Amino acid sequence: MAQVELIMPKMGESIIEATILKWVKNVGDTIELDETILEIATDKVDSEIPSPVAGTLAKILFQENDVVEVGKVIAIIATEGSSVESVSTPSVVEAPSNNNNDQKEMPAKTNGVSTPDRQPATAMAATSSASNKFYSPLVKNIAKQENISLVELDALTGTGKDGRFTKKDMLAFVSNRQSNGGSVQQVATSNNTINKAAAPPTSNGHSTPAVSVSGNVEIVEMDRMRKMIADHMVMSKHTSPHVTSFIEADVTDIVNWRNKVKGEFQKKHGQKITFTPIFVEAVAKALGDFPMVNVSVHPDGNKIIVKKDINIGMAAALPSGNLIVPVIRNADTMNMLGLTKTVNDLATRARANKLKPDEIQGGTFTLTNVGTFGNVMGTPIINQPQVAILAVGAIRKKPAVIETEHGDLIGIRHMMFMSLSYDHRVVDGFLGGSFLRRVGDYLEAFDTKQAI
Numbered sequence: 001m002a003q004v005e006l007i008m009p010k011m012g013e014s015i016i017e018a019t020i021l022k023w024v025k026n027v028g029d030t031i032e033l034d035e036t037i038l039e040i041a042t043d044k045v046d047s048e049i050p051s052p053v054a055g056t057l058a059k060i061l062f063q064e065n066d067v068v069e070v071g072k073v074i075a076i077i078a079t080e081g082s083s084v085e086s087v088s089t090p091s092v093v094e095a096p097s098n099n100n101n102d103q104k105e106m107p108a109k110t111n112g113v114s115t116p117d118r119q120p121a122t123a124m125a126a127t128s129s130a131s132n133k134f135y136s137p138l139v140k141n142i143a144k145q146e147n148i149s150l151v152e153l154d155a156l157t158g159t160g161k162d163g164r165f166t167k168k169d170m171l172a173f174v175s176n177r178q179s180n181g182g183s184v185q186q187v188a189t190s191n192n193t194i195n196k197a198a199a200p201p202t203s204n205g206h207s208t209p210a211v212s213v214s215g216n217v218e219i220v221e222m223d224r225m226r227k228m229i230a231d232h233m234v235m236s237k238h239t240s241p242h243v244t245s246f247i248e249a250d251v252t253d254i255v256n257w258r259n260k261v262k263g264e265f266q267k268k269h270g271q272k273i274t275f276t277p278i279f280v281e282a283v284a285k286a287l288g289d290f291p292m293v294n295v296s297v298h299p300d301g302n303k304i305i306v307k308k309d310i311n312i313g314m315a316a317a318l319p320s321g322n323l324i325v326p327v328i329r330n331a332d333t334m335n336m337l338g339l340t341k342t343v344n345d346l347a348t349r350a351r352a353n354k355l356k357p358d359e360i361q362g363g364t365f366t367l368t369n370v371g372t373f374g375n376v377m378g379t380p381i382i383n384q385p386q387v388a389i390l391a392v393g394a395i396r397k398k399p400a401v402i403e404t405e406h407g408d409l410i411g412i413r414h415m416m417f418m419s420l421s422y423d424h425r426v427v428d429g430f431l432g433g434s435f436l437r438r439v440g441d442y443l444e445a446f447d448t449k450q451a452i
Contacts, residue, residue: 153165
C-alpha cells in the first residue's frame, strides 16, 4: 500500500492558515477521487477539500477546530503501490510534528540550556511564552524585527482561534505602535507586569471603551466571519482617510427598459436580469476612463499600484447576516448577457456558501447595493486594499425637472442616489467626483435599443 500525504492547500495569495471545520470522512473510510474529505475555513471563505487520489483514509493528523498552516500534512491516504507521495495544490510542504495535535514549539536552547522565560523588551528569542501561548514563526519574526518582547505579546488577545495572535493582528499592532511613537503597552521588567493606560486593546491595537453589562442584556458571541469582518472594517478605517461624494442619477430609462425586456430575457437566456449587471457595466466603463481609481497603495506607502485588470467585487448579504464580496473578473470585457450570468451565478453560490476561495480575491473595485434594503444612500467602508467603493441606493419615483428643447418641465422620474467612498491618500475630490459623475452619466445614457 502506498501512502499519499494530504496537504493543507494554498487557498489564496494572502492566506497562510486555515481552520478545520469538519472531517467528512473518518479513518478507515473509502475515498473516491475528488470526493470531499474535509471542510475548512479561512478568513475569506469556507471551502471543501477534495481527495487528490482514490484510496482509504489511513490517518488524520489534525482535529476539528485546529488551525493549520498552509503546507502542513493534515492526513494520510492509503492507496495501491509501494511509495509515499505528497499530493496537494501548489504549496510549501512541511513535515508534521511528532505530536499530531500539538502545535506548540519548545523553548529555544543555547548550549543545551533552555532560554529563560523572562526577556528584555528589545528581544524576541524564545519560540514559546511563559503563558504557553502559541505564536507562528511569521508572528515571531515580525516581533523580533520590531523589538517586541514575549511579555508584551502575552498581554495581547488576537482574532485567531482561542484568541491566538495572527499575522493580521501583529501588523495592526505594529502600525498602531509606530503611530503612537512607541509601545502601546509598557513592559515592567521588574515584575513581568503590564501597565495599561486604557482598556484592553482590540486586535488592531486600539483601546475599546468600557461597556456596562449590567441590567437586562444578553451577551452573544460573534461568529468567526463576523469577527473577521469587524477586524477588516476597523483596519480599513485606520488605514485609509475616507472621503465620500454623492450624486443623484435619473435611471428612468433603465427601469423602463428592464421592465420591458425582463420576461423575454429570462425566456431566451434562462436568466433573471437585475439592475446589478447594468451598474457593473457602467462602473467598468468609468474605471476604464479613470484608471487611477483602479489602484492600490503600495505597502511602503509611497507608491501606487495601478491595476490593469478591472475586477469588480459585488457585496452580497448572506442568510446569516454576514457579508461576502465575490469578484467579477475582467468585467470590462463582458456584454450584458455575460455580466448577468456571472452576477446571478456568484450571488446564488454566495448565498449557498459554495464560492471558491479565488472567487472572492483579486478585486480592484467594489460595488454595494444598499438599495436592496430600502436605503436611499450609504457611506460604505473601503474594501482594502482597494481605494474606492460605490454604493447605489434604492430607486424612487420623484418629481424632477426635465429639460426639453421647448423648456423645462416637471415630471415623475425614477431617481437614485449614488455615493463613492474613496481613499484620500491617492484619490482627491476632483478624481473621485469626476469618476462618480461619469458612472452616473453612463447610467443616464443607457442604450435602451440594445439587443438582448
